[in-house]
Amino acid sequence: MSERRRRIGDALTVLAGARPDVLAAAPGARQRFVALGGVLLSTGALAAVSAAFAVAMALGVWWPLAVLVGLGWGTVVVNLDRMLLVGMAHDASLKRNLVMAVPRVGLALVLGVVVATPLTLQVFHKEIDAEIVTMQAEAADAYQATLATDSRFAHLPELTEEIAAQEAIIASGGAADAGLAVVRDAVAGKQVTFDAAVATARELEAKAQCELDGTCGTGDAGTGEAYAQARAAADAQAAVVETARADLAAAVAAVGAAEGRSASLAASSLDGDRAELARLTAEQDRLQAAFDEQNEGSGGILLRLEALDRLGDGNATLAAAQFMLSLLFMCVEVLPVLMKLLLNFSPPTAYDRLAALRDSGDVDLEEMAQESRRTVAQAREELLVLAERERVDRQKEAILARRRAALAEVAARAEALRAEPEVAAEVQAEQARQMWDTGPIRELARSAAVRTVRSVRRRPTDREPTPV
DSSP states (O other), X not given: OHHHHHHHHHHHHHHXXXXXXXXHHOGGGHHHHHHHHHHHHHHHHHHHHHHHHHHHHHHOOOHHHHHHHHHHHHHHHHXXXXXXXXXXXXXXXXXXXXXHHHHHHHHHHHHHHHHHHHHHHHHTHHHHHHHHHHHHHHHHHHHHHHHHTOTTTTTHHHHHHHHHHHHHHXXXXXXXXXXXXXXXXXXXXXXXXXXXXXXXXXXXXXXXXXXXXXXXXXXXXXXXXXXXXXXXXXXXXXXXXXXXXXXXXXXXXXXXXXXXXHHHHHHHHHHHHHHHHHHHXXXXXXXXXXXXXXXXXXXXXXXXXXXXXXXXXXXXXXXXXXXXXXXXXXXXXXXXXXXXXHHHHSOOOHHHHHHHHHHHHHHHHHHHHHHHHHHHHHHHHHHHHHHHHHHHHHHHHHHHHHHHHHHHHHHHHHHHTXXXXXXXXXXXXXXXXXXXXXXXXXXXXXXXXXXXXXXXXXXXXXXXXXXX
16 A cells, blocks of 8 residues: 555656656655645646536537546646646746746636636536526527518518408408409499489479379379479489489499409419418528527537626626636646745755756766767867878878889980980970870979970080080
């Protein structure tokens, strides 16, 4: 058990950034690094749980897969926190500590917010779920109102009313058509005229009868002049009644024809209007169903955050609890960096001093090794230079020896052929051409041959006159 505990402690010290060689020389610092490693492990575990909740809420993936993703994110967070701790060496300077701490604390706060958000959403998930239902219902109603005012479906109420009117016209045989009001008003006028003519005819007929009976008018019974006039008026009015009756019948017939035409037109338009109404209604239902499906499945992080904000706006207690919970999670994430920052302001421990000595000793050893490598390389280069110089000197000596031998050979041949100047000159020229190809001494051989030929030509045995 103690061996396992020791191994766990060693792993935590390594996680906290402790150097095993220095820790072996200063074992008193072991507990501090074990505690710091435990804090790092705690922040990593919190980040892993938060990431698992976030992936499950945002993507709705299978929980084991979400746990694997959370473990990966927890490893990343632990590595980042470890990098922040290792990069903050012990330094008692307030200014340097602040310069080092501000970006690290800022990064830790960002990580804390990222870690705290999914955990906070999970803590208040029941309240958030209830609020999401309300928000989805409001969104559905708002979308339905938007569809109602959409230009594609704006004439749906008018189309529905028109179809109802057409059905009523067809059912009534055209009598329900409001557009036939003018024709019906004409029938009513004709009816009034006919009724008035009938009433007048009845009065005149009654007057003529009573004039015949002698009960009115002149009081003389019989077919006298008064009766003849009354009868003529009654007959004339009968003609007017017949004319009014004919006009009324014509108006009634016109109304019947108009109603028939109206019913026929309504029947011919009804099928097309019904098809258009069915198409528009189906399109509207399809859009509404698609939105409802999307709306019901929109329980992601953004919607949950919005629901949590709405709950906080309407409930001060929940807003305070949300703030304190988020602050707690952020403090846990920032805790390793804050601990390291506070430890930097304390006096250096034996571990810190030994680490500084080891670092300075490593630097001195590296500088000595570098100087030794530089000296050896310089000596090696000097030896190479000396060897090259010796090789060049040997080549020079060989060239000079070949040059002296060539000159001696040329001088001997010139001496042997001195008696025959012309032949000697030709031989000397041929020798010079051959020596031209001998390498570095060709110029010297050529100049020696030329000088020999000139000296032979200028001897006293030549054709030049001998000075007295």
